[in-house]
Amino acid sequence: MSSDKPLIHHIYDGIEEHDNNLPNWWLFLLWTTLVFGAGYWFWYHVAELSPGQLGEYAAESAEHAQRMASNTPASDELLLKLVKDPTSLDSGKAVFQANCAACHGAQGQGLIGPNLTDGFWLHGAAPMAIHKVVADGAVAKGMPAWERTLGAERVKAVTAYVLTLKGTNAPGGKAPQGEAEKP
Ligand code: HEC
Structure with missing residues (x-):
């Protein structure tokens, strides 16, 4: 990939290293991941707006207990x-x-x-x-x-x-x- 940016000084055996910007698709993924991670952490662990894995486990246990109760005489x-x-x-x-x-x-x-x-x-x-x-x-x-x-x-x-x-x-x-x- 060629670039208008100046070369940085690595030239060895005809191999040149350019100071390219990171591709936009890559930055997009990086920032999306960071924002998603922060949002996820806030949603599940700070504000606890939805049940996390433990909460889901507790809900399923309760449902199971109810199903067992429905088998009681x-x-x-x-x-x-x-x-x-x-x-x-x-x-x-x-x-x-x-x-x-x-x-x-x-x-x-x-x-x-x-x-x-x-x-x-x-x-x-x-x-x-x-x-x-x-x-x-x-x-x-x-x-x-x-x-x-x-x-x-x-x-x-x-x-x-x-x-x-x-x-x-x-x-x-x-x-x-x-x-x-x-x-
Ligand atoms: C084929 C007709 C018939 C069907 C179908 C039927 N029953 Fe009955 N049921 C009767 C009769 C007749 C009596 C009265 C029995 C007696 O005189 O001792 C009765 C009595 C009862 C009694 C007691 C009433 C009392 O005064 O103590 C209950 C409760 C009852 N039925 C509920 C049901 C339920 C619930 C169903 C459905 C799952 C049902 N029955 C289906 C005919 C029927």
């Missing part, structure tokens, strides 16, 4: 917790519309099966009492057992959804059956 506490979990309720509602609405009505107001919105219960009002009748059914009375068809997770989700129907007294509901839930 049903209990009153767990079911009441699912009642507050919008994702679980959405899936519970979908399960209900697909599998239960035919007998209990789209609002749970009761058709062949009893009204689930009126506060009266044949098999008990407690979360685990409802879970039991959904999981094991009341087969002789026409309520299928769902644990084997739906699996434990969906039975928990649909039970939590049924808990949200309690006391909604859907209009046009079937007459109460069983005992009133004690307050």
Whole structure:
């Protein structure tokens, strides 16, 4: 590469060394890297605007713990917790519309099966009492057992959804059956 710049004094065996400027593409890379590095350091390590590797690890661990918790057996506490979990309720509602609405009505107001919105219960009002009748059914009375068809997770989700129907007294509901839930 030739240059207008003066030669510096290295000439040896006809090999000349010129005092060239660094090429612009090279300077561009250098400065971009420096600016990026400074920005990265500031973003992740000073201002901590996004989680760094440790933060991502912590988030993944938490997600894992939650997934493990979803494998925990049903209990009153767990079911009441699912009642507050919008994702679980959405899936519970979908399960209900697909599998239960035919007998209990789209609002749970009761058709062949009893009204689930009126506060009266044949098999008990407690979360685990409802879970039991959904999981094991009341087969002789026409309520299928769902644990084997739906699996434990969906039975928990649909039970939590049924808990949200309690006391909604859907209009046009079937007459109460069983005992009133004690307050
Ligand atoms: C084939 C019709 C049918 C389907 C489908 C059905 N049920 Fe039932 N269900 C019944 C009948 C009938 C009863 C009343 C059983 C009895 O008299 O003991 C009942 C009872 C219940 C009870 C107890 C109500 C009480 O008063 O104690 C719950 C809770 C319930 N069903 C939830 C569900 C859920 C959730 C689904 C869907 C996963 C579902 N059922 C699907 C017919 C059905």
